[in-house]
Amino acid sequence: MRTIAVLNQKGGVGKTTTVVNIAAALAAAGSRVVVLDFDPQSHLTIHLGLEPQTVQFGSYKVLTQSAEFEQQIMLMRPNLWLLPANINLVGAESELVSVVGRETILREAMLPSRDKFDYCLIDCAPSLGLLTLNALAASEDVLIPLQPHFLALRGFGKLLQTVELVNKRINPNLKVKWVLLCMFDGRASLTNEVKDDIEQFLENAQGTNCPWSQAQILPVHIRRNIKLAEAPSYGKTIFEYEQNCHGAEDYRKVAELIHAQFHPSPTTDTLQPVAADEIQDQPPAPSAPSPQHDSQAQQQPSTQPAETDENQNQPPIEIKSISPHQQQKEGDFDARPSEFTQTPTEQSDT
Numbered sequence: 001m002r003t004i005a006v007l008n009q010k011g012g013v014g015k016t017t018t019v020v021n022i023a024a025a026l027a028a029a030g031s032r033v034v035v036l037d038f039d040p041q042s043h044l045t046i047h048l049g050l051e052p053q054t055v056q057f058g059s060y061k062v063l064t065q066s067a068e069f070e071q072q073i074m075l076m077r078p079n080l081w082l083l084p085a086n087i088n089l090v091g092a093e094s095e096l097v098s099v100v101g102r103e104t105i106l107r108e109a110m111l112p113s114r115d116k117f118d119y120c121l122i123d124c125a126p127s128l129g130l131l132t133l134n135a136l137a138a139s140e141d142v143l144i145p146l147q148p149h150f151l152a153l154r155g156f157g158k159l160l161q162t163v164e165l166v167n168k169r170i171n172p173n174l175k176v177k178w179v180l181l182c183m184f185d186g187r188a189s190l191t192n193e194v195k196d197d198i199e200q201f202l203e204n205a206q207g208t209n210c211p212w213s214q215a216q217i218l219p220v221h222i223r224r225n226i227k228l229a230e231a232p233s234y235g236k237t238i239f240e241y242e243q244n245c246h247g248a249e250d251y252r253k254v255a256e257l258i259h260a261q262f263h264p265s266p267t268t269d270t271l272q273p274v275a276a277d278e279i280q281d282q283p284p285a286p287s288a289p290s291p292q293h294d295s296q297a298q299q300q301p302s303t304q305p306a307e308t309d310e311n312q313n314q315p316p317i318e319i320k321s322i323s324p325h326q327q328q329k330e331g332d333f334d335a336r337p338s339e340f341t342q343t344p345t346e347q348s349d350t
């Protein structure tokens, strides 16, 4: 299993949209994918069509009650499982304040399930607190969605410092792999300036030991697209809502790029939709995650992503100033209240 933390302590940059739609594209192409809602706002849970008030299980129980990971996940679509969140998650940080090893609870809970999924994507909270530390401790890769506007790089240094700290102290396998430009408008000159700044910064890190030395801006950007903004209120992925729009096109390509990094052979470097008769109606062996939940989804066995074991000890690297943008005051985030309205989960109509 490849675990990817989708991380940015700012709200409204595209984390949840990215998790939902990359996961949906990977799952549709036959990978077994589990997504984790680690944001108390529960937007990921809502986006996949579940009402958080009805959720009696999920990430809160895994973190605070030693609940078994596979008992807390739910099959939402073929090949796509969700560890949901509800508002209880807000209290998890304070409840765990005196628990020894509280940063690695998720990692330990997921250990027995590592072979049962190909990808795990974590929708991180818009903060760098204990929830995010748990997500980073359990991950190998970090994907940073970023909206390339005026304040885009505000807080970027702090974010990288957190990754570096986790990398040094808890999880030497952790690497920042990708920056994904979301809500991209290539006509705006500021967009391109921000992009150039990040590119320059990442270039400077190449060949060093820092955890972002292999990071790249993904060559596909997610264009601003109204369909992406509409889909969550119907509890649908973009492929279910409007499979031919720019948003669907962009996320499909990004999922292909990510998949190709772990499956470099020319025959497996693009995601092909799986034929219906190839999909099997079986949960991951040997135990079925959350048998109490939705049984409409089906299971498709898939190739195992290559595991990497990059045990490197990282010497401390100073977080450099990124650009004039980053030199503004740090430490904010503009978490958005949930404004989604939901309809009950609907099966894909695409």
Ligand SMILES: Nc1ncnc2c1ncn2[C@@H]1O[C@H](COP(=O)(O)OP(=O)(O)O)[C@@H](O)[C@H]1O
Pocket (backbone or CB within 6 Å): 010, 011, 012, 013, 014, 015, 016, 017, 018, 043, 182, 183, 184, 222, 223, 224, 225, 226, 228, 229, 230, 232, 247
């Ligand atoms: N490419 C896009 N074009 C238009 N709207 C988008 C796009 N990506 C995300 N959105 C919308 O912007 C808002 C913030 O995105 P979201 O993924 O929820 O960010 P985060 O999880 O970082 O808070 C949501 O209302 C979402 O539907």
Ligand SMILES: [Mg+2]
Pocket (backbone or CB within 6 Å): 012, 015, 016, 017, 039, 043, 044, 123
């Ligand atoms: Mg979100």
